[in-house]
Amino acid sequence: FINDFHHFRNNIQFYFVYGLEPLALRLFEQECALDPAHEAAAYVTAAKEVLTAEDALAGARDIIAELVNEDERARASVRQLFHEKGMLRSKVVTNKEDVGEKYRDYFDWEELAGKAPSHRILAIRRGESEGFLFFRIAPPEDEAVVLLERLFVKGPCPASEHVRTAVRDSYKRLLSVSIETEARLSLKQRADQEAIRVFAENLRQLLLAPPLGQKNVLAIDPGFRTGCKVVCVDSQGKLLHNDTIYPHFTDTKAGEAGAAIRDLCEKFTIEAIAIGNGTAGRETETFVRGLGLPITIRIIMVNESGASIYSASDVAREEFPAHDITVRGSVSIGRRLIDPLAELVKIDPKSIGVGQYQHDVDQGALKRSLDDVVQSCVNAVGVEVNTSSSQLLTYVSGFGPQLAGNIVTFRNEHGPFRSRQDLQKVPKLGPKTFEQAAGFLRIRESENPLDRSAVHPESYHIVDAMAKDLGCAVQDLMKDEKLRQRIDLNRYVNDAVGLPTLKDIMHELAKPGRDPREKFEEFRFTDGVEKIEDVKPGMTLPGIVTNVAAFGAFVDIGVHQDGLVHVSELADRFVKTPGDIVRVQQKVLVTVVDVDVKRRRIALSMRKKPHPQREKKSQSQ
Secondary structure: OHHHHHHHHHHHHHHHHOOOHHHHHHHHHOOOOOOHHHHHHOOOOOOOOOOOHHHHHHHHHHHHHHHHHHOHHHHHHHHHHHHHHOEEEEEEOOOOOOOOHHHHHHOEEEEEHHHOOHHHHHHHHHHHHOOOEEEEEEOOHHHHHHHHHHHHOOOOOHHHHHHHHHHHHHHHHHHHHHHHHHHHHHHHHHHHHHHHHHHHHHHHHHHOOOOOOOOOEEEEEOOOOOOEEEEEEOOOOOEEEEEEEOOOOOHHHHHHHHHHHHHHHHHOOOOEEEEEOOOOHHHHHHHHHOOOOOOOOEEEEEOOOOHHHHHOOHHHHHHOOOOOHHHHHHHHHHHHHHOHHHHHOOOOHHHOOOOOOOOOOOHHHHHHHHHHHHHHHHHHHOEEOOOOOHHHHHOOOOOOHHHHHHHHHHHHHHOOOOOHHHHHHOOOOOHHHHHHHHHHEEOOOOOOHHHHOOOOHHHHHHHHHHHHHHOOOHHHHHHOHHHHHOOOHHHHOOOOOOHHHHHHHHHHHHOOOOOOOOOOOOOOOOOOOOOHHHOOOOOEEEEEEEEEEOOEEEEEOOOOOOEEEEHHHOOOOOOOOHHHOOOOOOEEEEEEEEEEOOOOEEEEEOOOOOOHHHHHHHHHO
């Protein structure tokens, strides 16, 4: 139909050149006394292109079709019809049934375009771009034609019949194509917005995942054939040691690997062991748990999505120029346990694995949204200036890559910052930038206790005045709730400082520098369920939500293949949005509904009661 469209537009230029516009306008007026054939005879020329009256009438109808297509009322009416009744229909491309198997659900799909969810739109578009599907958006053609006839066909007369024919032709070859293009673009924009919104929310939840805190960690990047890469990092994430063990080869190798881990735990006073959840992850976890390590050492599976991206990045090469990518990846796994936010900001958010169809949406809009989320999370948690990487500092409000680098360079050359005011000595960190960023920065070793809090330096004098009026030190005010209760905030209200600001200051004094993220809780997968073949319908298993989409949530149950909890299986009530029930990194209990080992699909449920349709199916069986 696209070729027909362009052919038609070329013909229109020809008809205007041969002077058929007056005939078209006469027909368009639809005077009942007009004899179309007689009128058209006057436009027959010696040129071979307009040899008969019918040739002239055909050209005039094409011009009328163009006029209809350009009419704003017609376009608005058809556009509204597409919006209300446009059907999205997808079909498989001939002879692509086998190679396009993953799009089988859309081989013969139909639904109202306006109701189509974001993930389905993006899936169909991807199928089309890969050459397996084609899709159209169109309302019932008869309704569209009737709508246009009401606008342009005036009555039952000979000229009106030509207009009627032109109107139908205009819709089929011009209007429908043009408005469908608009509809496809609108559908794509809506799908992009929803996909980006879900991605951003998932990223926020992942970045704000509870940190274990500053602990000495032994991190393992598991593997079968190549062995397991082991690193030890201190409580600040500094690499202390790296090695490779082979616990999955022979009994002799396993014994050597166990001895190595025990020695490292003792030598570096290890407080936690982080094990990547990739290939051989569960097997390595089982091995480590069987070593009889002290109960004080916590053994925790860590989501390693994106660790390989980090290990090959310029940032990783700059941090560890003398080590290969396996060491860098293992360090990233250990640091993620200590502080997920500080480590994940080094990775492109699109590589973390919490989005759907992220490569299909508007990349500029996606990047802006995800960058905003990262900056928001960093500012909400706050940044310890003396230990943060330049990548983390980059996301502080007012900072950029150059200024973040200047801070790290200054810190390395002059030692740790002793106070927030010292930051103003950093090259190119001016008063305006300091004013914008200071409240998000923390200096835990500062003599001024307010430097460890979110209280902005501009408000220090207010807290000093409060402490002076009570006859105590600022530190006493921060520790003693009874002292804070004696403060009359109204005494400190002035033209520059209002009551809301004072309430914020009091709120921060009650929890100075406290991390807003939830407390870390240990999690453990079910023993003996380590691969998809171990999963059976009816099992109840603990899991961790790894991704939330419009159609449900993906849950890691420890078998290297996430299961899907469809939106209808999230609760015993109607769920409009999965995000209302679950969030990324949430620990959940799921029931296995179905397992398709061949297609590597696991269907899960979080319902307490059986789903009515599922129960009915079970009874019929």
